[in-house]
Amino acid sequence: MKVISVINKKGGCTKTTTCIHMAAYLAKRGNKILLIDFEAQRNLSIGYGIPEDYPYTVFDMLNGKAGLRLKNKKRNLYILAGSDMIDTEVYPLDILKKRLEVLEKMFKKEHDITFDYAIIDCSPSDLKNKFAKGKLQPKLNQIALYASDAFIVPLVHEKYAVDGLANFMYDAAAFKKEFNPSLKVGGVFFNIVEENTRRFKKYYQEVQDSVPDDYFLKTFVRKDVQIADATDEGESIFEVAPKSRSAKDYSKLCREILNKIN
Template sequence: MAHVVAISNQKGGVAKTTTCISLGACLTERGHKTLLIDLDPQANLSLSLGHFDDAPGETITDALETTLNPRKVDWDNLVRPTSMPHLDVIPSDARLWSVERLISEKTGYEFGLSQLIGRWMDNYDYILFDCSPSLGPLIVMALTASNRVIIPIQTEFLAAVGLVRLIETVDAIREHTNANLEFNLLAVMYDQRNGICREVLNKLQENFSARLFSTVIGVDTRLKECVATGQPINQYDPKTRATQQYGMLAAELDQMVIGEQEGK
């Protein structure tokens, strides 16, 4: 049964997509079959893995549309391969904006994505959602379908602004649709030579100790480069710092999940 993780923050440019691909690829390297689902109409995750908006084939938009109007979907071809064996992706496209609006008018829409991923839960060890930078119906569906949400936080001044609203959203989801939702914070784009970065990291450790991953992701320009090649960072540059750090994050997440499953 897959462990389902949403990568979310209502800020743009905070490494949600980068974390989704890099963590997913490192989990795969640890022997886990992993499915990435692009839930952002901007489709950056799909593009970064070489799946372009105008390519033929169905996307997550078509899959979600079936919750409105039952019709046939080519489920097997919805899931696309990536450059890494055992790392698959369901791409997104710009039509997701309008489908999101239509879906939210339906009673019980919150559970649409949970029902949809049911068909893949036994085929994968991890399912990761790359969420869009908004707190709309898509994030409600994603958090309802997830075991945990990982919130990447940039280690810079004002980075935590808006975090309160996201945590309130998590609390609301726990109350209404998913009582077991866990959340963790991940410090990203950390530059240890920068005093503000160090100060922000200290504050995060003080305020969120148990929820903050001990792995910290530093600044690494190789992450920007790998996007153009369609390869995850661990394939593009196995020795770079970000590969090691996302590898450590995958190990830390694995330990957490094993601990939780044993505790049940």
């Protein structure tokens, strides 16, 4: 199982939307997908209509509760529900990595399911180390990256999102060097793009020039009202409007990401 974190320290950068449509694309092509809601706002779970009182959540898994249960949304697509309690405790850095190893073995043994990809919807926070009494207190994003094989960073073409990218990528590189040297950078890409605007062209060029070539994804996802329609229906764009421009963009984006990380 290859684990991919969708991550950015800034909110509103379409992390959850990216997880939903990327997972749908991969699942429709026969891959077994595990989606992990790893932030307290539970946006991923809400998007899939999973109630707050779902009987098993990521908080339960992190705390070693028995009775592991995933929500089977569609063929090949399984979701580990989120919990607003996830950020109320401090966990060891390797907790998610260990729990996912157990989950993999259990689903293979009990359900004959072998996951191809796990996609983690991360919380909007930075990656700077936090210490208490000289001991590292890992943040949820750090725990996610420690368990990951690769990460991708969605962006919107707005000043604050672009201005914060350099520091975030610097912190990600520092984390990779210290804690997970094999972590791959799947890339940075733009979402909700208004393609012909001067602002998008400016920020696209700015980011392309400022990050290493291997870190920049040339594919961008154009703004499309049908994405909002899909969200309202609790579906992906591939169910609601499979021939839309955003469906084409997400398909192309996923292929570019996979080429980088595989």
